[in-house]
Amino acid sequence: MSKIHLIENLAVSDSGFLFLHTTGETFTLNKTGSEIVRMLRSRKSKEEILKFFTENYIVDTNTIEKDFEELVAQLKFYSLVTEK
Amino acid sequence: MKKKLRYERPTITKQYSGLMNKFGSSSLSRPTVDIDGVSIKSLCEGYGSPLFVISEKKIRQNQKNAFRIFKNRYPKVQFAWSYKTNYLDAVCSVFHQEGSWAEVVSDFEYDKARKLGVKGEHIIFNGPAKSEAGLLNAMKNKSKIHIDHFDELFLISELAETNNIRAEVAIRINMDVGIYPIWDRFGFNFENGESWQAINRIIQNKNLKLVGLHTHIGTYVMSAEAYRIAAYNLAGLCKRIKNEFNVSLEYLDLGGGFASHNTLIGQYLPAEQLVPSVEQYADAITNGIFDVSFKSEDLPTLILETGRALIDDAGFLITSVITNKRLTSGKRAVIIDAGVNILFTSFWYKHNIQLCQNSGVHTEDTAIYGPLCMNIDCITESINLPSINRGDKLLIKYVGAYNMTQWMQFISMRPNVVMIMENGKVELIRKAENLDYLLEQELLPKKLKLIPV
Ligand SMILES: Cc1ncc(COP(=O)(O)O)c(C=O)c1O
Numbered sequence: 001m002s003k004i005h006l007i008e009n010l011a012v013s014d015s016g017f018l019f020l021h022t023t024g025e026t027f028t029l030n031k032t033g034s035e036i037v038r039m040l041r042s043r044k045s046k047e048e049i050l051k052f053f054t055e056n057y058i059v060d061t062n063t064i065e066k067d068f069e070e071l072v073a074q075l076k077f078y079s080l081v082t083e084k
Numbered sequence: 085m086k087k088k089l090r091y092e093r094p095t096i097t098k099q100y101s102g103l104m105n106k107f108g109s110s111s112l113s114r115p116t117v118d119i120d121g122v123s124i125k126s127l128c129e130g131y132g133s134p135l136f137v138i139s140e141k142k143i144r145q146n147q148k149n150a151f152r153i154f155k156n157r158y159p160k161v162q163f164a165w166s167y168k169t170n171y172l173d174a175v176c177s178v179f180h181q182e183g184s185w186a187e188v189v190s191d192f193e194y195d196k197a198r199k200l201g202v203k204g205e206h207i208i209f210n211g212p213a214k215s216e217a218g219l220l221n222a223m224k225n226k227s228k229i230h231i232d233h234f235d236e237l238f239l240i241s242e243l244a245e246t247n248n249i250r251a252e253v254a255i256r257i258n259m260d261v262g263i264y265p266i267w268d269r270f271g272f273n274f275e276n277g278e279s280w281q282a283i284n285r286i287i288q289n290k291n292l293k294l295v296g297l298h299t300h301i302g303t304y305v306m307s308a309e310a311y312r313i314a315a316y317n318l319a320g321l322c323k324r325i326k327n328e329f330n331v332s333l334e335y336l337d338l339g340g341g342f343a344s345h346n347t348l349i350g351q352y353l354p355a356e357q358l359v360p361s362v363e364q365y366a367d368a369i370t371n372g373i374f375d376v377s378f379k380s381e382d383l384p385t386l387i388l389e390t391g392r393a394l395i396d397d398a399g400f401l402i403t404s405v406i407t408n409k410r411l412t413s414g415k416r417a418v419i420i421d422a423g424v425n426i427l428f429t430s431f432w433y434k435h436n437i438q439l440c441q442n443s444g445v446h447t448e449d450t451a452i453y454g455p456l457c458m459n460i461d462c463i464t465e466s467i468n469l470p471s472i473n474r475g476d477k478l479l480i481k482y483v484g485a486y487n488m489t490q491w492m493q494f495i496s497m498r499p500n501v502v503m504i505m506e507n508g509k510v511e512l513i514r515k516a517e518n519l520d521y522l523l524e525q526e527l528l529p530k531k532l533k534l535i536p537v
Contacts, residue, residue, distance in 0.1 A: 016446065018096070026099045030444040030471055033094035059091035063474075070410055071094045077414060078098060 004072055005082050006040045020080070027078065032057070036071055040081070090442075093408060093471040097448045116438040116479050119400055120504045124440045124477055127502065132516065133404040133477070134422035136488060136501040140178055142398035144506070147182040150394060153362050157370040160385040164208050166340050167193040169391030169485050170399070174503050174513035176200055179394075187340075187389040191218035198225075208337065208389070210256065210298070212236075212270060219243055223251040230254045230298045230337070232271055237282060244291035254296035254337065255282050259317055261301050261310040270300070274317055283321070287329050294331060296384070297321055300339025303392065304348070308360040308368040314338060315372025322384055323376050337387035338369055344396035346433040346482045362393065392485040399484020401427060402440070405476045406455060416450045418469065420478060423454025423461045425494040427480065428487055430463050437463075440477035443470040452478075456495045493517055 009021040016034040018027040029037055032053075039049050046068065053064040075081040117124055120139050127135060147163065154161040164187035165179035171193060176186070177200055186197035189211030197207050204225025212232040214222075219236075220243050222229055231237050231253055244251045256271030257279045272279040286294045297318045301310055318336045325331050343359040351358065360368075373386065403422035411417050424430050437452070447468040454461040463480075472478075491498050497517035502510050 028097050028099060028446050030092060030095045030446040032092050032471075033096050033446070036094050037096075053091070056086075056089060057091040058088045064091075067093045071096060073410070074096050074414075078096070 003045065003083070004040060006037065006075075007080055007082060010041075010080065012037055012041065018080075025078075027080075033071060036068065037075075091473070092444050093473060095444070095446055095448055095471045097446055115441050115443070117440060119479075121508055122504050122510055124402055124479060127510065128402060128404070128477065130510065131500045131502055131512065133402055134420075134426065134499045135402045136426075136483070136499060136514075137400040137402060138172075138175060138484060138501065138503045138513070139398045139400075140503055140505050143175065143178045143395065144182060146394045146398060147179060147184065150362050150388075150390060151183070153366045154370070154386065154388065157366050158373070158386050160383065162335070162385055162387045164206075164337075164387055164389050165394075166389045166391035167197065168489055169340075170395050170488050171196060172488055172501060172513055173200060174511070175395065175484075175488075185387075191215050194218060194222060194227075205252075208298075208387070210300075210389075216243065220247065223247070223249050226252055228252055228254060228295060230256050230296075231282070231286075232256050234282070237285060241289055241291055250291055250293050252293050252295045253286060254294065254298050254335075255279060255286070256298045256300070257318065257321075259299065259301070259314060261313040261317075263302055263305055263307055263310045265302075267300065267302055271298070274321075279321070280324075283325060287325070287331060294325070294333065296333050296335040296337055296387070298337040298339065298387075300389065301341055303341050304343045305341040306343050306359055308364040310368075311338065311365055312368035312372040315369045316375050319373045319376035319378070319384075323378065323382075326382060332382050333384050335385040335387050336373065337389065340389040340391045340393075342390055342393035344392045344482060344485065346396060346429070346435070349432055349434050351434070395484035396482045397484065399482070399487070401480040401483045401487075403478050403480065405472050405474055405478065407474055408472070411451070416448050416469075418450055418452050418472065419455060420452055420463065421455050421496075422463070422480070422499075423456040423494075423496060424463070425454075425456060425461075425496065426487065426491045426498060427454070427463060427483065428490040429483060429485070433482075435464060435483070436481040437467055438479040438481060439470070439472065440479050443472055443476070446470055458495075488514075493522065497522070 011019040016029040018029055036049060050064050053059055054061055119137050120141055164185040165176055167188045180202060185206040186202045187208045188194045188197055204227045207227040209222045209227050210230045219240055229251060240251055257274050258268045258271045259274035260266055272282045286292045299314050299318060301314050315338060322333050342365050345355045347355040401422055403420040406419040406421055409417040447470050450467055450469040451465050452463040454463055500516040501514040503513045504510055
């Protein structure tokens, strides 16, 4: 199974501000978005992240899975993650 | 058990520093949860989604305000409600209770006004395509018939002659007031003398009584100066008629066309900063008339057929989010349950869309599409929206004009319309359509029936 890796050189603030040292690019994340990025940073797997969400938020598995994949697709688009 | 948190779709948005945000600052952070004190949630529970909502209070405020502004500047003012702008019975009746006459452009609108109890002499009959029966009926009721072309003039004259009636008529006049396009398809032209020719024919016809002059220079007219020119031209003709034929006209009708506070697609600045106020339109029109000096007893009544500007902000459309999508371009899209078939004005307005529940503060450029299986079904190409979920509500503001008349059933049917009354009571004023309603008009030839009767 592939694992999603957040790239190095990335600073994530508590308020959802994401800064890429190498290029100077900045991004903002909403609360759930930063939660996911933080979990990725602590090397949590997709399954662990989905489980965390269904346990702590009013959301069903299908929805969080779809939204998670979409966020990851965007992170990839901005070259913020790699999949190995 | 632990209380779970409200879920919000995770989002990430790239920041472009140094560039001006072309979507303007977001005013979306605080949700709109009610209309005139009635909760949007309860409206949806009672009447479904999508749902058109009209505020009785707002209509009355708008009409009273416009009347006061004109009346402060001119002694004789009469509004006539433009039926085509919104001809729901409840809406027309509020305007009539506020003292407005009816301005109609078709036989059925005419009959609708009569059914509501509007007196014949308080109906202005405009439009290029009045039927013979409709004209005769209007003549008998002493309605004001605004003649659009010479064929109509001859027809009215003939009908009046054979039925031994003296018809009360005005002519519609088109002119160049510096705004384009010129609506020169309607009425008689001012500059080339066609209107003066029509006036001559009418005055010499014993079966016709010329009571007024009419123009409607366009819709969503952003120049008050255009109205000053139009008013000046009509007033000048009125005075010339008095001088040459000793005929005093009862009124000058300046039509409709004031812009509402909706922003047009392609307009960079919000409408509030571009569009003249009612005061500015009123100054322009009344100055235009006063520039032609009348004796006070000859001062004609000023009629206004204002539509859009009086009803747009009294109408709301509540819609629900069906799903979120990501387009191949990377752009975010939201699909809602209201399509362009009920929100025609999406083709020219950048609609004011509000959130109805608490959502995140991070916004992303988003396109909003309706539920129709058609590419044209776009409510807005670009709006900054925070993350919203399926079932969340959006409120589209300023939709009172033209949508509830130009709508059509296509794939989905027309939804309920409710009016929030001044006392806060909610009244259903038009029922949502259903299959029975649709089939009422259809006939299936016997040999095509699959189910034997
Ligand atoms: C003759 C006439 N009067 C009044 C109106 C109402 O115009 P508006 O809604 O722009 O005020 C129209 C609209 O096209 C019209 O054609």
